[in-house]
Amino acid sequence: MNRHSIIIADDHPLLLKGLNDFLLEREYNIVGSGTDGREAYNLITKLNPDIAILDIQMPYLSGLEIAKKCKANGIDTKIVLITLHKERELYEKAQELNIFGYVLKEFALEEIENCITTVSQGDAFFSPKIKELLSTNKEYDDSLSILTPSEKKILKLIANDKTNKEIASLLFISYRTVEKHRSNIITKLNLEPKTNSLLIWAKEHHDRLI
Template sequence: MPNKTTIIVADDHPMLLKGLCEELISNNYSVIGTAENGAIALELITKLNPDLAILDIEMPLLTGFEVIKKCENKKLKTKYIVLTSHKESRFIFKAKTLNISGYLLKDEPFEEMQKCITSISNNKTYFSSTFDSVFESEVSPEIKKIKFLSPSERTIIRLIAQGSSSNEIAESLLISIRTVQKHRTNILSKLDLASHTDSLTVWAKQHKELILSL
């Protein structure tokens, strides 16, 4: 029996795109469109309003995340599965913030895709076990640390994440450089970071998505 769930698939690797579509079709899923870049994916999703879009994260013109964000602004019914090679915490956190329904790794068997689609059809989310382990071991502890910062410290770390220097922070917040440095020292301590000059700047840039979302 054909599956009534309509699907659009987007990946900039033609062989991977072809292989995934063939697997889906051979298992009776209804693939109604394919795209090799994010701009085409956005156009197809907007035009066809599928039940499900399976998107690679890194595509030309628009990333999978950018496609999802633009589609969600249009209030479409489509749900999203991110298919990626990335296991880094920043990608996983970004997926969480966008309320994506599924997050799968490209090296997983097709059975995982089937489980994911079934879960989503039943209004449940489905994430790779790697996703969950990285979130629990790497993302969740950092969220707790950031939430432990005072409101002033959070303001300063947001500005650091956005690339502001201590001088620029002092000017924008109308406080002294000495006060900024004191806040930086306190933040280093609370985040359990080394006290050398660049450690906070490096950490803030690595966790920019996380910092700006809280």
């Protein structure tokens, strides 16, 4: 039996029960569970567990807010966040708060045991899936960072199915200038000079264009 004391908190009853049952079957030492952030923080202060596995978004206090309070009050419970969120900002915030674990909900059951083992040894565990995802997103960010503001505007209009003629009219530039910009963007993004290569790329990364 894993003797490290663990509490779990999630505001989704089925997810909470599923994770709780899964860990109990494997003889982990679950000492408490909660359904909101306030209850989770109270369990941490009362029971001083070795590990707290928390949903990142809960009523009253989020997983990040609990981690912040623990850090401010010198509570040494190791925080593990389970989340649906894949945004870089949340991941970086988790690292700033010295959070020991960051696991995506869709992979929670397959990763949680490895996470607990790693965290129990004093090492941080961040889901390989989130690292892989953020690594890919960083490549997108780097690609976009080499584009000029004008090129980004054109790319966004391309993603919105605007023709070269419509883009020229909307940006008050000549058709030839739009063509030149398109050519430059294709070169910078290292795309094949096929008819729809830029349109496909723009649509795939539409949510990253501002």
